[in-house]
Amino acid sequence: MNSKRINGVALEMIMRDVLDGMQGFTTEVCSGSEAGRMEILAIEEAENSLPENATVIPFPGIARK
Numbered sequence: 001m002n003s004k005r006i007n008g009v010a011l012e013m014i015m016r017d018v019l020d021g022m023q024g025f026t027t028e029v030c031s032g033s034e035a036g037r038m039e040i041l042a043i044e045e046a047e048n049s050l051p052e053n054a055t056v057i058p059f060p061g062i063a064r065k
Helices: 009-031
Strands: none
Touching: none
């Protein structure tokens, strides 16, 4: 089979079908979810091992006097 491209309306229809399938799958899987009953068990400060610093790069343009 020669290498053929799918483009235009055919590609759009394939992508819409894939997205519809993904939406149906996630809706079906999440239908029994109890996200509204989640409970926060602990709040901890994030570990930040890197120092917070930045390098300022001057924007090229008209020189200020």
